[in-house]
Amino acid sequence: MENLLQQIVNGLVVGSVYALVALGYTMVYGILGLINFAHGDVLMVGALVALQVATLLHKFWPGLHPLLILAISLGVAIPVCMLLGYVMERTAYRRLRNAPRLAPLITAIGVSFLLQTVAMIIWGRNYHSFPPLFPTIPLEPFPGVFITPVQVTILVASATLMVALIMLVNRTPLGRAMRATAENHRVASLMGVDTNKIISTTFILGSGLAAVAGVMHASNYGVAHYSMGFLPGLKAFTAAVLGGIGNLGGAMVGGIVLGLVETIGAGYIEQLSFGLLNSSYQDIFAFVILGIVLIFRPTGLLGERVSDRA
């Protein structure tokens, strides 16, 4: 029982990181019909920039409070990723706006390779340990169930960001313009909406979320490296499809569900497979789910509830 509870806690933590990244996929898809496969690498850039800043701070201001280091690292990583998202759209995707759909998709894969390679050149091919920016003593809310302060922060921060995003999209004129643009660029421009600006904003918002997710991911696992964005990116994409791509609520639900299935599955995979597989095969779950969803319910769990698309 404690084991299951523990897996649920871990699953929620991993799932909320997936959800944050999935939101970026789904927002861009909703507005452009583009799967931005480079989105996972924005997460990587966020993590490595934050790591770089934290390392510099350690070096020049030893003894600075870890939470302050975290705040400054995030304060640099988020704008850097936002700028990256903006530049990505402006230079790579915008000119392909009216091209056949395959062209921007392949371009996105190219951007992904580019980002990974540049990151490899800057930060090398090694795994870097991500400094513990939180107190490391785990809390024990139930006997036998542990949760670290990092994980608590991840849960709270991602829940806050998700609520903020939903409010932004559903309650503000900007959000209304985003939804209008997602539905019909031409008519949105007839309303006076500068649709290019809205699309840029979408990339900027998604990339900011990815930066936060990157720092969370690296803090949770304690490592960062140039290709760390690939797997979470692919899984977040799975989460977005699972929830119904283009649907904000779906991305959140999909992320959480995927995180839960994956960690609970990893906890029981040995029993399930009669000892054939162990928990290092946990990545199987994401892709089995992706396959099942695409075969049986390509619109995703919430795909048909389209009123809150963005």
Place this chain on the structure above:
Amino acid sequence: MPTEQSAPILELQDVRIRYGQIEAVKGISLQLHRGELVCLIGANGAGKTSTLNAIAGTLPIASGELRYQGQSITTQPAHLRVRQGVALVPEGRGIFTRLTVEENLRMGAYTRHEKQAVEADLERVYSMLPRVKERLAQVAGTLSGGEQQMVAIGRALLSRPKLLLLDEPSMGLAPLIVEKIFEVVQTVVKEGVTILLVEQNANLALEFAQRGYVMDGGLITITGSGDELLRDPRVRSAYLGETEETP
């Protein structure tokens, strides 16, 4: 010499529009004066919708010039033309089906920041279109065609247009609703808004319009006052559904 007052609010000079190799509009010129209701009639594929889209800015023109309030707007993007008072109710209404009725209407006021005036205009639209008011919280995709058309017109009015472009507002609607829509159009004209109306229903359009242009094959072939066009035998036989009778 045209005086300042009689200067046209909208002027098209030798406008051509191409889709790839195909020329949809082959050099047309027309003028609208402030406060006029002018209609553009013609068969399917005559280039009417392309012309309206070019004026609104969602379709680039291949050559020629568009002048609005004396300024060239030929290369100005659509979202900036709205700010200057050009509003288009597009063919097929262009409702945001996933937004609520109220959100659709508020999108019309996207460029405006005077909150109180926007709220007042919303109330005015509600009073003009009482059926819309009953459905504010409803997702607009669930409305009937007539209701959607009213939302589309209300939405355009919320931008406080000086020039309103209407693309086939009667399309596919029951006669009673068409009547209601044309009542609204007349109210809007009375308030001093200039209207360019594209209609397949030429009879109806010419009845209300002061002037009309007839388009055929990408060219303006006939022009005159509403009455003149209604009496013109070429118009009668081609667009008013009358068979040519030998006297």
